[in-house]
Amino acid sequence: MKTIKLLFLAILIPFISKADSFDDVIGFMKSSNSSSISKMMNTNVELTLIENEGMYSRQQAEMMIKNFFNQNPAKSIVIQHRGAAAQGAKYAIAVYESNGMKYRVYIFMKDAGNGLLIHELRFEKE
Secondary structure (H helix, E strand, C coil): CHHHHHHHHHHHHHHHHCCCHHHHHHHHHHCCCHHHHHHCEEEEEEEEECCEEEEEEHHHHHHHHHHHHHHCCCCEEEEEEEEECHHHCEEEEEEEEECCEEEEEEEEEEECCCCEEEEEEEEEEC
């Protein structure tokens, strides 16, 4: 019986301790690391930063996010909801607090053939 419990734990521990992609993105947001966020983006990403929205290249999106973080450094960010959509796509909704303002953050990721990548990222005032 003890062997079965140890085997069960050995199988589960890697899955329990591994953070998912959303946890990585949130960690990068907390540290204002736009470069690491951009590495998790698809070649083109739909980006909304308050009222500025459009389809941007990974490099353009990185610069825009960097500017947003410079003007709105994270005080806290907490994931409120996670879910899955069709064809293996995943999404998360978080609340980003900065300088007395709150933003609702939508992160939409899907597999582009080499793992989950950000296809849409939105920061909207609450």
